[in-house]
Amino acid sequence: MRNSVKLILLAVIAIVCILLYAFYDIKGGFSYAFPRRLIKIFAMSITGIAIAYSTVVFQTITHNRILTPSVMGLDSMYQVVQTCIYFFLGSTSILVINKYLNFTISIVLMVLFALILYRFLFRADKFPIYFLLLVGMVLGTLLGSATTFLQVLIDPNEYLNLQSKLFASFSKVNADLVWVAFAILIVAFIYGFKIMRQLDVMSLGRENAINLGVNYDRLVMNVLVLSAILIATSTALVGPITFLGLIVANLSYQYLPTYKHSVLIAGASLISIIALVGGQFIVEHIFELSTTLSVIINFIGGIYFIYLLLRESRAAG
Amino acid sequence: MIQVKELSKFFGKKAVVDNVSVTIETGKITSFIGPNGAGKSTLLSMVSRLLNADTGEVLLDTNDVRRIKSDEFAKRVSILKQSNFMNVRLTIRELVSFGRYPYSKGRLTNEDIKYVDQALEYMNLIDIQHSYLDELSGGQRQRAFIAMVIAQDTDYVLLDEPLNNLDMKHSVQIMKILRKLVDELGKTVVIVLHDINFASVYSDRIVALKDGRVVKEGPTDEIINSDALKQIYDMDIPVQEQNGCRICVYFNSHS
Numbered sequence: 263m264r265n266s267v268k269l270i271l272l273a274v275i276a277i278v279c280i281l282l283y284a285f286y287d288i289k290g291g292f293s294y295a296f297p298r299r300l301i302k303i304f305a306m307s308i309t310g311i312a313i314a315y316s317t318v319v320f321q322t323i324t325h326n327r328i329l330t331p332s333v334m335g336l337d338s339m340y341q342v343v344q345t346c347i348y349f350f351l352g353s354t355s356i357l358v359i360n361k362y363l364n365f366t367i368s369i370v371l372m373v374l375f376a377l378i379l380y381r382f383l384f385r386a387d388k389f390p391i392y393f394l395l396l397v398g399m400v401l402g403t404l405l406g407s408a409t410t411f412l413q414v415l416i417d418p419n420e421y422l423n424l425q426s427k428l429f430a431s432f433s434k435v436n437a438d439l440v441w442v443a444f445a446i447l448i449v450a451f452i453y454g455f456k457i458m459r460q461l462d463v464m465s466l467g468r469e470n471a472i473n474l475g476v477n478y479d480r481l482v483m484n485v486l487v488l489s490a491i492l493i494a495t496s497t498a499l500v501g502p503i504t505f506l507g508l509i510v511a512n513l514s515y516q517y518l519p520t521y522k523h524s525v526l527i528a529g530a531s532l533i534s535i536i537a538l539v540g541g542q543f544i545v546e547h548i549f550e551l552s553t554t555l556s557v558i559i560n561f562i563g564g565i566y567f568i569y570l571l572l573r574e575s576r577a578a579g
Numbered sequence: 580m581i582q583v584k585e586l587s588k589f590f591g592k593k594a595v596v597d598n599v600s601v602t603i604e605t606g607k608i609t610s611f612i613g614p615n616g617a618g619k620s621t622l623l624s625m626v627s628r629l630l631n632a633d634t635g636e637v638l639l640d641t642n643d644v645r646r647i648k649s650d651e652f653a654k655r656v657s658i659l660k661q662s663n664f665m666n667v668r669l670t671i672r673e674l675v676s677f678g679r680y681p682y683s684k685g686r687l688t689n690e691d692i693k694y695v696d697q698a699l700e701y702m703n704l705i706d707i708q709h710s711y712l713d714e715l716s717g718g719q720r721q722r723a724f725i726a727m728v729i730a731q732d733t734d735y736v737l738l739d740e741p742l743n744n745l746d747m748k749h750s751v752q753i754m755k756i757l758r759k760l761v762d763e764l765g766k767t768v769v770i771v772l773h774d775i776n777f778a779s780v781y782s783d784r785i786v787a788l789k790d791g792r793v794v795k796e797g798p799t800d801e802i803i804n805s806d807a808l809k810q811i812y813d814m815d816i817p818v819q820e821q822n823g824c825r826i827c828v829y830f831n832s833h834s
Contacts, residue, residue, distance in 0.1 A: 325666060459685030465667045466677060469660045472629055474731070475653025475681040521667040 265518050265525050272532035279540040280307075287547065303539060305435040308443050309496040309503075310510075310534030315454065316492035317507030318514065318523065318530050322464050323485045326394075327515065328570055330507040331376065331493040334398035337502035338405035339375040340494070343368055344427045349412045353423040361436055368498040369491065376490035429501055429556055432542055436499075443499045450492055454527075457481065461523040503556045505563020510534040512570060580605055581626060581656075581735060581769075586635035587791075588621055595621045597791035598635070605734070608761050608768045610778040612802075613788035614812060619771045620661075620739050622788065626769070627658035627737050639735075653681035657733040659724055661740045665712070671723045672708040675699055678730030698730035702756065718749035725753065729760070736760065738770045742777065750774075754781045779803045780824045787811045803827065 280303055288295050317330045347357050347364070357364055379401070413421060460481055464471050472478050493507075514530035541555045581603040588596040596618040603609050603626075611619040624630035626637050628644050637644045639655060647655075657678075675698050679691040687695070699705050702722045712720055721741060728736055738757070742750040758781055760766045772778045778785055778799070785802040787795040787810075795807050802808075803825045808816040816829045 322666075327666060459680075462685060463677060463680055465665065466674075467665055469629055469658070470677075472649070473627070473653065473658045473728075474677060475650035477649045519668050521669060521673070 265520055265522075268518060269525065269528055269532070272529060272536070276532045276535045276539070279536050279543065283539050283543045286543070301437050301440060302432050302435055302542070304444075305440050305499060306432055306538040306542060307535050308440065308447055309500050310506075310538045311531040312443070312447055312450075312492040312496040313503065313507045314510045314514070314530035314534040315450070315527050316489035317511040318527050319454070319461060319485050320489040321511055322461050322523065323482050323489075325467065327512060328508070328567075328574060329395060329398065330511070331489050332502065332504045332507055333395075333402075333567075334379060335402040335405060336372055336376060336490065336493050337497060337504050338402040338409070339372050340368060340497045340502055341409045341428055342405045343371050345409045345412045345416075345424060348420050348424040348427075349416050353420050358423075361439055362442070365439055365442065365498045369494040372494035372497070373487065373490045376486065376494075380486045427501065429554060431501055431554060431556075432538075433551075439499055443495050446491065446495050450488055453484075453488065457485070458523050461485075462521055465521050465523075501556065503559055505560050505567060506534065506537065508570075509559070509563045509566055510537060512566070580640060581767075582638040583622070583626060584636050584638065586622070586625055586632050586637065588618075588625060588630065589633050594791050596625065596632075599788070599791070599793055601786050601793060601796060603735075603767065603769055604784065605767045606761065606765055607783035608757060608770065608781060609784045609786060610782040611769070611771045611786050611788060612773075612775055612778050612811070613794075616790075617788040618791040619788050623658070623737055623739050623769065623771055624660075627656060628652065629658060629660070650681050653731070653733075655733055656735040656737065657728045657731045658737040659728050659739065659741065661743050669712050670709050671704055671712065671715075671719075671726070672699065674712060674723055675704075675708075675726045675730050678727040678732075681731065694730050694732060698726040701729055701759075702726040717744045718746070718752075721745060721749070721753065725756065733766075735767045735769065738768070740771050740773060742772065742774065750777065757781065775803070775808070775827050775829070779827065800825075 283303060284296070284299050288299075313332075317332075320331050321327050321329070347355065347367075351357055357367060379398070413424070416424065460471075460476050463474050463476050464481070466474070468478060496503075510530045510533045513533050514526050517533075518525055518529045520526065537559065538555065541558060545551065545553060545555050545558065583599060583601040583603075586596055586599045587594055595616075599618075599622060601622075611623065613619055621630065625632045626644075628637075631645075639647065639652070644652065644656075672695065675695050676687060676691070678698065679687060679694060683691045696705075699708050702725060704719075704722060704726055707715070707719065712723060715723065725738075725741065728738075736757075741753055741757075745753065754777055757768050757770065761768055761783075770782070772782075782799055784797065785795070785799050786793060787802060787807070789811055794811050795802050802811075804818055805816055808814070808818070808827065808829075812829075814829060814832045816827045816832050819826050819828055
């Protein structure tokens with residue numbers, strides 16, 4: 263009972279954020295600004311839900327609450343892909359101009375990268391979580407350095423074009439891609455609905471899950487691919503927001519103490535929408551676009567991440 | 580009947596379980612005993628498909644366990660390991676309800692609820708059924724997990740060192756419950772034990788392992804005697820009879 267009340271409360275806050283963002287201080291023609299704001303809200307909701315959903319299921323499958331697909335280096339992979347395209351093919355290449363093609367390539371390469379990375383995670387029983395974290399961080403740094411190296415060499419004009427792809431931004435969301443992303447999200451949710459209760463059993467740990475008849479290896483593989491596709495989709499749509507998943511998933515665990523994934527995912531999704539839409543509102547109307555939302559989220563998320571690490575190590579020690 | 584046929588498991592080049600063949604008879608308590616590193620837990624894990632065998636096979640009745648669908652297997656055989664670390668906070672009742680998952684897939688029917696109530700009552704947990712697992716003592720936690728396995732209502736119940744970290748009173752309690760499961764409900768229990776005296780007093784059959792091989796296998800009487808124990812543990816262990824129980828007095832033996 264109390265969890266449903268909490269969810270309703272979150273939903274109300276999310277709706278307030280959305281209404282504020284949609285209607286506050288509309289300048290110029292209503293018919294001009296309003297549809298554009300709606301598209302942004304739509305894009306933010308899709309991104310938020312995709313990140314929240316993929317992070318929660320990823321963390322259940324890997325039995326940890328600190329690693330997220332983004333922290334494990336998926337975001338860096340996106341940056342490498344984009345930088346390579348701009349560096350080797352230039353901003354007039356078909357891979358840049360055709361947004362669908364760019365979107366598809368980003369998703370395919372990120373999912374491939376995730377699968378390779380997960381070969382490691384698969385033997386997660388043998389490695390402590392800090393080892394995996396380290397692998398992710400090292401890979402992320404390696405890819406980040408490669409990106410920087412290429413960016414130093416690249417033509418400055420190309421770099422300006424590239425930069426707009428590498429920072430999460432809701433200011434220039436492509437309306438066509440939003441619908442593609444929405445379709446992917448719907449498919450992911452239909453599948454997710456089928457495995458929701460298996461995920462509940464998963465949270466009892468590997469051995470208990472197998473004991474209760476969950477086809478463990480297959481479920482792990484499916485969910486890992488699912489989470490990679492979702493993260494890739496949201497990143498390709500707006501750019502990387504590394505720490506958002508970590509924040510919303512952990513806030514959801516704290517706020518809704520339950521094992522039920524239907525509740526946890528709904529909670530994380532709503533918190534995610536609040537963070538993105540509410541945050542974007544603050545960025546546009548209080549900071550007057552002097553900063554971007556991803557900078558704020560990564561700043562807060564980074565601090566929260568360190569806090570979680572410290573808490574975890576204290577609990578372990 | 581569960582038949583283990585020429586089962587091996589290698590970690591690196593070392594055979595942890597080395598060509599083991601064992602038959603587990605129904606309606607009995609079978610104990611796996613042996614020194615540390617003998618491969619008892621590994622063997623149990625392979626029987627319950629937590630771990631894949633490198634060679635050999637495990638047959639449930641006449642079917643290879645790897646060919647049985649996971650959810651069907653979960654209705655026949657349950658396994659409880661010693662470490663049960665969890666990320667989530669659950670009450671005892673929620674945990675025990677998970678035992679019905681193979682049948683109800685998360686949507687509890689009235690029949691499922693009946694099984695959960697019975698399991699809670701069987702393990703004497705009704706009073707504390709709404710307490711959270713992390714608030715319980717080791718003994719209560721262990722009982723809660725066993726209650727989950729009882730709710731799962733499988734013919735075979737496999738337990739990996741269920742007496743770990745339990746005091747004498749709770750150990751005896753749990754062994755008595757396992758005995759009841761076999762005698763009253765007709766279950767088959769397989770248990771990995773460290774304390775040979777519990778194995779001696781409560782089990783019908785004993786399988787003794789050492790260095791990944793079976794050294795002795797048979798009814799409890801045939802295993803609990805100084806000669807056999809010497810082979811298993813490399814110790815001279817006098818066996819004394821007390822109130823019809825054979826007790827191994829190993830505390831001051833020479834090895």
